[in-house]
Amino acid sequence: MSNILEINNVSKSYQNFMLQNVSFALPEGCIMGLIGINGAGKTTLINSVLNLIRIDQGDIKIFGMEHGNLTTDAKEKLGVVYDENCLPEGLNIKEICNVFCRIYKSWDEKLYYSIIEKMEIPSSVSIGKMSRGNKIKVNLVVALTHHPRLLILDEITASLDPIMRNNVLAIFREFVQDEKNSILFSSHITTDLENVADYITFIDNGKLIFSMNKDSLLDDNLLIRCKESEFARLDKTFITAYENKPNGVIALASNQLKQYCLDELINFEEPTIEEIMLLITKGVR
Structure with missing residues (x-):
């Protein structure tokens, strides 16, 4: 299986934020969910992949080519949708x-109208008069209609x-x-990712926490709800993060426990x- 996207040691600094040495790969034929709270660095990473901002360090390859050297034909194989309308209203x-x-x-005009109908998008009104959800849907249809190989989507399902x-x-x-x-x-709607993603990549405060197979992520972890006295007896070697609550402790742990x-x-x-994301982000590690 070849990688359609490769990100190697990518860093980007701003005055109050830094994307730090992020590396992961997206194989062909797969869906990767990119998660993290607001400000974690997801959009910075997406903009870096699209060469909309210049990275300070590292390299990014799309279809095996350096992302800054994509040919016109290669760029046609990219479909991009943000969480706001980018079409003439x-x-x-x-x-x-x-x-x-x-x-x-x-x-593909036939495909275009087929998806428009499937998504129940009104065809008689201008983009500017559509609801926010319909605007995002039209942007997605456009991204799909030129038969891309790689779709890059930034928080598009929240409006649907x-x-x-x-x-x-x-x-x-x-x-x-x-x-x-x-x-x-x-996406912030992690249930969507549980339904469709093959891989999950988690970024927190500009750092890569993990990038791994979704099923392995869920199978390899436990969510433990216990009393403080029970938590005290757990082998902390297998505890990833925990949070004290009024009625006890919630801990993310290896399934070895x-x-x-x-x-x-x-x-x-x-x-x-x-739960994995919130405990690692907000809990004690």
Whole structure:
């Protein structure tokens, strides 16, 4: 399996923030969820990948090429959607199609109108008169219609209602059925990532915490809820992070403590991605 995106030791400094030595790879045919609280560095990383900002250190490769040296044909294979509208607000659905069919060699008009219908986007009004959710959907349709190999999405599902989010996630699954295609998907809605992601990459305060297979992440960890006296007896070697609560302690731990918890009748469960993120971000490590 080849990597469609490779990020190696990438750093970027601002006055009050630094993205520090971030490295991970996204294989072909996979969806990677990018998580972290606001200000963690997700958008800085995405803008670095797209060469919208100049990195201070490291290198980024897309389709095996340095990201700053992509050919026109390679750039056509990138689809990008942010959490705000980037299309001319005075144009309607037909006019958008007429513009972009002249920009992209691989523009697929039949696919465009098919997804417009599937997403229930009104075709008679201009982009500017649409709801925020419909604006994001049109941007996504445009990104999909020129047959990209890599979709880069920054917090786009937050504006969609639950039914439409499910429809969009189904489109993502269909997209990566072609094993040459991949998605880098930043989202605060971690349940979406639990549904579709193959890998999870977690950034906190500009640092990479982990980048790993989603199933392994969930299988390898326990969420332990216990009394302070029970927590005191746990082997701290296997504790990743914990937080004191009024009624006890919540701890993120390796599943190597599972048998001990069973023997000692200590409550545990499989954590969610959100619980992992919040405990590592807010808890004691």
